[in-house]
Amino acid sequence: MAQLVRVHNFTVSRDGYGAGEGQSFERPFGHAEPADFFAWAGGTASWPNRTAPGGSRGLDDYLTRDFHRNIGAEIMGRNKFGPYRGPWADHDWDGWWGAVPPFHTPVFVMTHYERAPLTLADTTFHFVSGTAAQVLAQALAAAEGKDVRLGGGAATIRQFLDSGLVDTLHVAVAPVELGRGSRLWASPDELSDRYHCDVVPSPSGVVHHLFWRR
Amino acid sequence: MAQLVRVHNFTVSRDGYGAGEGQSFERPFGHAEPADFFAWAGGTASWPNRTAPGGSRGLDDYLTRDFHRNIGAEIMGRNKFGPYRGPWADHDWDGWWGAVPPFHTPVFVMTHYERAPLTLADTTFHFVSGTAAQVLAQALAAAEGKDVRLGGGAATIRQFLDSGLVDTLHVAVAPVELGRGSRLWASPDELSDRYHCDVVPSPSGVVHHLFWRR
Numbered sequence: 105m106a107q108l109v110r111v112h113n114f115t116v117s118r119d120g121y122g123a124g125e126g127q128s129f130e131r132p133f134g135h136a137e138p139a140d141f142f143a144w145a146g147g148t149a150s151w152p153n154r155t156a157p158g159g160s161r162g163l164d165d166y167l168t169r170d171f172h173r174n175i176g177a178e179i180m181g182r183n184k185f186g187p188y189r190g191p192w193a194d195h196d197w198d199g200w201w202g203a204v205p206p207f208h209t210p211v212f213v214m215t216h217y218e219r220a221p222l223t224l225a226d227t228t229f230h231f232v233s234g235t236a237a238q239v240l241a242q243a244l245a246a247a248e249g250k251d252v253r254l255g256g257g258a259a260t261i262r263q264f265l266d267s268g269l270v271d272t273l274h275v276a277v278a279p280v281e282l283g284r285g286s287r288l289w290a291s292p293d294e295l296s297d298r299y300h301c302d303v304v305p306s307p308s309g310v311v312h313h314l315f316w317r318r
Numbered sequence: 319m320a321q322l323v324r325v326h327n328f329t330v331s332r333d334g335y336g337a338g339e340g341q342s343f344e345r346p347f348g349h350a351e352p353a354d355f356f357a358w359a360g361g362t363a364s365w366p367n368r369t370a371p372g373g374s375r376g377l378d379d380y381l382t383r384d385f386h387r388n389i390g391a392e393i394m395g396r397n398k399f400g401p402y403r404g405p406w407a408d409h410d411w412d413g414w415w416g417a418v419p420p421f422h423t424p425v426f427v428m429t430h431y432e433r434a435p436l437t438l439a440d441t442t443f444h445f446v447s448g449t450a451a452q453v454l455a456q457a458l459a460a461a462e463g464k465d466v467r468l469g470g471g472a473a474t475i476r477q478f479l480d481s482g483l484v485d486t487l488h489v490a491v492a493p494v495e496l497g498r499g500s501r502l503w504a505s506p507d508e509l510s511d512r513y514h515c516d517v518v519p520s521p522s523g524v525v526h527h528l529f530w531r532r
Contacts, residue, residue: 302376
């Protein structure tokens, strides 16, 4: 089976923003409240960062747990990896995720600034430049036949969408308005010429949008 | 993580029947039309019996593909395994699924009649008698830490439900009335004292019911 490029559990506001304005160490999502974005996933049994037992096993859980299924590599933008900009030498930053990041595969971080690979537990971050297609070629090779997850943020997903490189997307639309920030779309209808979409409201309040290529 | 007992992709009519009356070799689901029951899953990219490429990758596909995730064994009733009743010596029957059954794990077939194990490709069918709890104990051991899928039919699922042995159920309610046959329930509300349930209508016409323990 062909390798797919998949977006999973990417949450946006009703007005299409994947993060707010003013990202910082203290506010990874800028003026957006992370709880507004991730409560739907955080409440599930399969949430990767869950530390207590329990959690729901309904619709949101089916979607949350697909994050890991048959994934061999992730691609993310530098602004997902951390709040700092510019050359890496200026600081010592190993990502948001602590000593055991929830990826467990190679991760390709798109950046214009060179940096040596960073290994934390079973995740290795590679810092790469180039076009979306060039980075994807590296990730597909590293995934060894499995699929590649496109992790975000919104600008990175847009870049891959605009290059026609995304096969499926799961975007959860949260019941909140942001007004400004990093925007995925003005409306999900922007993708309807190229993708089928199932729109599935969840009892948790988000509306899951499941896209696949026409 | 504890092993779970899971029902997946079990389809019933609006009036709760998992199969019609009069099962036979020619009509595995009795007077029910298999297409009415399985079109929602058969149209997806992940349907195990799919031979052509393509297929949808929306909501129905998320549910269909969960069939295999972290499953180490299956339990089924004899009437799922085949249309014949009584001692096995009377006939030569190796199941509906041909030389490569879609299970790929040990399968425990509940029957009052002894029969030697049957191996087809990477699936081995064990023919076992005993209570639901006794059969489950065997399946949990065979699953080696993974979950156990409870495959049906309706009477087998009822037996396990009535013994309190099922952790999660995915039941798809198809837009068809059967009137008679093998019944799972008169209404999904029968489970609401013991289970949470997300009710999720699909664009394909079925209504997914996702249960997990309270």
